[in-house]
Amino acid sequence: MLLHLVKDSLVRRRRRVMLAVLSLLVGTALISSLLTVSLDIEDKMGKEMRSFGANILLAPRSESVPVEIAGMPVGEIGDKSFLNATDLGRLKAIFWKNNITGFAPYLYGSATLKGEQVVLVGTWFEHEISTEKGPFATGIKKISPWWQIQGEWPSGEGRLLIGRELADRLGITAGDPLKLEVGQSSRDFRVAGIVSTGSFEDNQIFVDLPEAQELLGLPGKVEKVQVSALTKPPDELARRAQLMEDPKEGLSPADYEKWYCSPYIDAITYQIEEAFPDGQAKPVRQVAEAEGAFLGKLKLLFALIAGMAAVTSAIGVTATMSATVMERRGEIGLMKALGAENIHIAGQFLLEAAAIGIIGGAAGYGAGIGLAALISRQVFDSSAAFSLPVLPLAIVISMAIALLGSALPVRRASRIQPIQALKG
Amino acid sequence: MKEIMKISGLSKAYGQVNALDHVDLAVREGEWVSIMGPSGSGKSTLLNIVCGLDSPTAGSVLIDGLELAGLSASDLARYRREMVGLIFQQFHLVPYLNATENVMLAQYFHSMADEESARIALERVGLGHRLDHLPAHLSGGEQQRVCIARALINEPRVLLADEPTGNLDEKNEEAVMGLFEELNRQGMTLVVVTHDASVGEAGDRIVNLEHGRVLVKTAPKLQTA
Ligand SMILES: Nc1ncnc2c1ncn2[C@@H]1O[C@H](COP(=O)(O)OP(=O)(O)OP(=O)(O)O)[C@@H](O)[C@H]1O
Numbered sequence: 215m216l217l218h219l220v221k222d223s224l225v226r227r228r229r230r231v232m233l234a235v236l237s238l239l240v241g242t243a244l245i246s247s248l249l250t251v252s253l254d255i256e257d258k259m260g261k262e263m264r265s266f267g268a269n270i271l272l273a274p275r276s277e278s279v280p281v282e283i284a285g286m287p288v289g290e291i292g293d294k295s296f297l298n299a300t301d302l303g304r305l306k307a308i309f310w311k312n313n314i315t316g317f318a319p320y321l322y323g324s325a326t327l328k329g330e331q332v333v334l335v336g337t338w339f340e341h342e343i344s345t346e347k348g349p350f351a352t353g354i355k356k357i358s359p360w361w362q363i364q365g366e367w368p369s370g371e372g373r374l375l376i377g378r379e380l381a382d383r384l385g386i387t388a389g390d391p392l393k394l395e396v397g398q399s400s401r402d403f404r405v406a407g408i409v410s411t412g413s414f415e416d417n418q419i420f421v422d423l424p425e426a427q428e429l430l431g432l433p434g435k436v437e438k439v440q441v442s443a444l445t446k447p448p449d450e451l452a453r454r455a456q457l458m459e460d461p462k463e464g465l466s467p468a469d470y471e472k473w474y475c476s477p478y479i480d481a482i483t484y485q486i487e488e489a490f491p492d493g494q495a496k497p498v499r500q501v502a503e504a505e506g507a508f509l510g511k512l513k514l515l516f517a518l519i520a521g522m523a524a525v526t527s528a529i530g531v532t533a534t535m536s537a538t539v540m541e542r543r544g545e546i547g548l549m550k551a552l553g554a555e556n557i558h559i560a561g562q563f564l565l566e567a568a569a570i571g572i573i574g575g576a577a578g579y580g581a582g583i584g585l586a587a588l589i590s591r592q593v594f595d596s597s598a599a600f601s602l603p604v605l606p607l608a609i610v611i612s613m614a615i616a617l618l619g620s621a622l623p624v625r626r627a628s629r630i631q632p633i634q635a636l637k638g
Numbered sequence: 639m640k641e642i643m644k645i646s647g648l649s650k651a652y653g654q655v656n657a658l659d660h661v662d663l664a665v666r667e668g669e670w671v672s673i674m675g676p677s678g679s680g681k682s683t684l685l686n687i688v689c690g691l692d693s694p695t696a697g698s699v700l701i702d703g704l705e706l707a708g709l710s711a712s713d714l715a716r717y718r719r720e721m722v723g724l725i726f727q728q729f730h731l732v733p734y735l736n737a738t739e740n741v742m743l744a745q746y747f748h749s750m751a752d753e754e755s756a757r758i759a760l761e762r763v764g765l766g767h768r769l770d771h772l773p774a775h776l777s778g779g780e781q782q783r784v785c786i787a788r789a790l791i792n793e794p795r796v797l798l799a800d801e802p803t804g805n806l807d808e809k810n811e812e813a814v815m816g817l818f819e820e821l822n823r824q825g826m827t828l829v830v831v832t833h834d835a836s837v838g839e840a841g842d843r844i845v846n847l848e849h850g851r852v853l854v855k856t857a858p859k860l861q862t863a
Pocket residue numbers: 652655656657675676677678679680681682683684833
C-alpha cells in the first residue's frame with residue numbers, strides 16, 4: 215500500500231519530481247566528483263606541488279651542522295665532502311623509486327666573469343639515467359619547472375644559463391659568448407638562456423655538471439642533490455615515527471613495516487639514506503608543510519563547495535516536496551481522518567524523498583564521474599581514478615540531502631488538520 | 639441495551655458563534671440516531687467532535703467507555719481508525735486509487751492492507767463488479783458505497799455519517815439507506831446527520847438541533863409502530 219501510494223505520487227507528479235531529481239543530480243554530481251578528485255588529490259596535487267620545488271635534500275653526511283648561504287653549502291674547501299654523481303641512479307632503486315619524480319645534482323664553485331667573482335653551479339639541465347626500468351629523464355628542468363628562461367635551456371657542450379640580475383649587471387644577453395675563469399684554467403661558453411627565479415639563482419651561473427667538475431677540478435663529484443618525491447601527508451603513524459631516532463628500533467615490527475611501505479616523506483628519506491650510507495637526506499620542511507597546508511585549504515574549499523551544493527539541492531527538494539504536500543493536502547487530511555498518524559504520512563513523503571534521492575544519486579554519480587574526469591583532465595592534466603565506492607556513497611549522500619530537504623515539507627504535512635483539509 | 643455514546647454538556651464556540659450549546663445526548667448500542675436541523679444548527683460540528691476531528695470548547699464525549707477530551711492527536715487518530723467509521727457527504731475517496739485500494743487504505747492505517755477482505759467488503763455493499771474502478775468512473779451512489787465499505791472495513795463500534803445522501807439522487811439514496819438498514823439490523827450503531835426528512839425518519843430516533851441546542855427528541859419508528 216505504502217509503495218503503491220509513493221509510486222503513484224511520484225508518477226503523477228513526474229515533471230516536478232524530475233526537477234527534484236535534477237537538483238539532486240547536479241548536487242550529487244558536484245559532491246561525488248569533488249570526492250573522487252579529492253580521494254586521489256594527494257597523489258595528483260603531490261605531482262602538481264612537485265613543480266614548486268624539490269622536497270628532499272640529499273647531501274654528504276658530515277659531523278657539523280650543514281650551513282647554507284644562498285643555496286650553496288659554505289665551509290672550507292678542505293672540509294667539503296662530496297657524493298659521487300655515478301651513484302645517483304640509486305635514487306631510482308629504493309622501495310619508493312616510483313615516487314621519485316626527479317632530482318638534480320649541484321656542484322658549487324666560484325669563477326671569474328668579466329673581472330667579477332660569481333657563483334658557478336654545475337648541474338644537470340636535462341639528463342637521462344638508466345634504471346632497471348629503462349631510461350629515466352631528470353634534471354633541473356624537470357624538478358624546477360617554474361624557472362623562467364629567456365632564450366633556451368642549454369644543450370650540447372659549452373652552453374650555460376646565467377641569472378637575470380647578473381646578466382643585467384654585466385650587460386650580457388642570450389647568445390653572447392663569454393669566458394669563465396677558475397684559478398688558472400678558463401673556458402669559453404655561449405649563453406643559451408637567462409634564468410629568472412626571483413631568488414638567489416638570479417645571481418648565479420649554471421653549467422652542465424661534467425663541465426663544472428672539470429673546471430673546478432672535482433671530477434665525478436656532487437655537493438648536494440635536490441630530490442622531488444611524491445609523498446603522503448603525515449598521519450598518526452608518521453608523526454609517531456618522526457619523534458624517533460630510528461623508527462626501526464622505536465616502532466613495532468608491524469608498524470615499522472607499514473611505515474616503511476607508506477610514502478611518507480620521512481620513510482622516503484630513510485630509504486634514500488639506506489641507499490647512500492655517506493649521505494644525509496633531509497625533507498625540505500617548508501615545502502612539505504606548505505604542501506600540507508595547501509592541500510588542507512584545497513580540501514576545505516572542496517568541502518565548502520560540496521556543502522553549498524548539498525544545501526542548494528536540498529532547497530530544490532524542499533521546493534518540490536512542499537508543492538507536493540500542498541497538492542496532497544486533501545488526501546493527507548482524509549488519511550488523518552481515517553486514522554493515519556503522522557508517522558504514516560511522514561513515511562510516505564520520506565520514502566518518496568528517498569526514492570528521488572536514489573535516482574538523483576545514481577544519476578549524479580554518473581554525471582559526477584564525467585565531471586571528475588573533466589576536472590582531472592582540465593585541472594590536473596591526468597585521468598581521474600574511478601572509485602566505485604563513491605557510488606553507494608553518492609546514493610547515500612543524495613538520499614540524505616533529499617531527506618533533509620523534505621524535513622520542512624513533512625513537518626508541514628504533519629501539521630495539516632484533517633477537518634480543515636477536508637473542507638477546503 | 640447499554641449506552642455506547644454519552645455526550646454531556648458539549649459546547650463549541652467559534653468566536654461569538656455558539657455552534658453547540660450544552661448538548662446532551664446518549665446513544666445506545668445498536669441504535670440508529672438521526673441528527674437533523676436547519677443549516678448552521680451545528681450538526682456537522684457535533685459529528686466532527688464525536689469522531690475526534692474537532693475538539694469541543696466544553697463538555698465531554700464518552701464512547702464505549704473512552705473519554706475523548708484530553709486525548710492526544712495520536713490517540714485520537716487511533717480512536718478514529720479503531721472505533722468509528724466515517725462517511726462524508728463529499729465521499730472523499732482518493733482519486734487515483736481504485737475502489738479496492740481506497741478500502742485497503744483504511745486497513746493500511748489500521749493494521750495491514752488485505753485485498754481479499756477489501757474485496758469482500760465491497761461485495762457486501764454490492765460493488766463486486768466495480769473493484770478496479772477509479773472513483774471518477776463510479777456513480778455517486780457507487781462512490782458512497784465504497785465509502786461505506788471503507789468505513790466498515792476495520793469493524794468500527796459506531797458508524798458516523800454526515801449527509802451521506804446529500805449528493806445522491808433518489809435511487810442511489812435508496813441503495814445507501816438500504817445498506818444502513820441492513821447494517822443496523824446486524825447490530826451496527828448509526829449516527830446519521832441529515833436535513834432530509836425521509837432519511838432522518840429511517841432512524842430509530844431523531845435528534846433536532848437548532849442554534850446548537852437539542853430541541854425535541856422523537857422516535858419515529860416507535861411512534862408509527
Ligand atoms: N471553522 C469554523 N469557524 C467559524 N465558524 C464555524 C466553523 N465551522 C462551523 N462554524 C459555524 O458553526 C455553526 C454550525 O456549523 P455546522 O457546520 O455545524 O452546521 P450544520 O448544521 O452542519 O450546517 P449544514 O446543514 O449547512 O451543513 C455555523 O454557524 C457555522 O458558520
